[in-house]
Amino acid sequence: xxxxxxxxxxxxxxxxxxxxxxxxxxxxxxxxxxxxxxxxxxxxxxxxxxxxxxxxxxxxxxxxxxxxxxxxxxxxxxxxxxxxxxxxxxxxxxxxxxxxxxxxxxxxxxxxxxxxxxxxxxxxxxxxxxxxxxxxxxxxxx
Numbered sequence: 001x002x003x004x005x006x007x008x009x010x011x012x013x014x015x016x017x018x019x020x021x022x023x024x025x026x027x028x029x030x031x032x033x034x035x036x037x038x039x040x041x042x043x044x045x046x047x048x049x050x051x052x053x054x055x056x057x058x059x060x061x062x063x064x065x066x067x068x069x070x071x072x073x074x075x076x077x078x079x080x081x082x083x084x085x086x087x088x089x090x091x092x093x094x095x096x097x098x099x100x101x102x103x104x105x106x107x108x109x110x111x112x113x114x115x116x117x118x119x120x121x122x123x124x125x126x127x128x129x130x131x132x133x134x135x136x137x138x139x140x141x142x
Contacts, residue, residue: 001076001077001078001079002076002077002080002142003075003076003077003080003139003140003141003142004075004076004077004142005074005075005076005139005141005142006141006142007112007116007117007118007141007142010109010112010118010141011109011112012109012110012111012112013108013109014108014109015106015107015108016070016074016106016107016108016109016120017106018104018105018106019070019073019104019105019106020102020103020104021066021069021070021102021103021104021105022099022100022101022102023058023062023066023092023094023100023101023102023103023126024094024098024099024100025043025056025094025096025100027058027062027100028042028043028056028058028059028062028094029043031058031059031062031065032059035059035061035062037059037061039059041053041056041057042056042057042058042059043056044056045096053091053093054091054093055093055094055095055096056093056094056095056096057091057092057093057094058091058092058094058103060088062092063088063092063103063124063126063131063132064086064088064132066103066105066124067086067103067105067122067124067132067135068081068084068137070105070106070107070122071084071107071120071122071137071139074107074120075139075141080139080140080141081137081138081139081140082117082138082139082140083136083137083138084136084137084138085134085135085136086122086124086132086133086134086135086136087132087133087134087135088131088132088133089129089130089131089132089133090126090129090130090131091129091131092126092131093126101126101127102126103124103125103126103131104124104125104126105122105123105124105125106122106123107120107121107122107123107137108120108121110136113138115140116140116141116142117138117139117140117141118138118139118141119136119137119138119139120136120137120138120139121135121136122135122136122137123135
């Protein structure tokens with residue numbers, strides 16, 4: 001599989017339209033099972049509040065994965081991402097209701113590199129808070 005986005009068709013400053021990723025408590029339980037991270041702050045509201053959190057929060061790596069998914073969906077090939085890093089800047093609070101919350105991810109082509117690679121700067125928000133900072137991916141395009 002190769003990236004479906006063509007290097008010659010992207011420009012620095014080009015925006016990648018935002019995508020919404022709904023998050024409910026069941027998603028956190030499934031992620032805990034897949035990752036092995038069963039910390040109670042990610043599923044037990046009572047415990048989360050006793051340690052000073054406003055409610056259950058999403059795993060940081062779950063949040064990071066949603067932004068990574070945004071990049072791979074855009075590129076058309078998960079293998080096209082050759083480097084990816086973020087800093088966590090705010091929590092994703094997930095209420096215990098039928099709606100949960102939403103992580104919104106958008107991007108912009110920040111730089112074109114040699115060998116048909118681009119740097120994508122990512123913005124990930126939940127409600128009015130930026131939940132990732134310094135989020136960047138290097139993507140190998142065709």
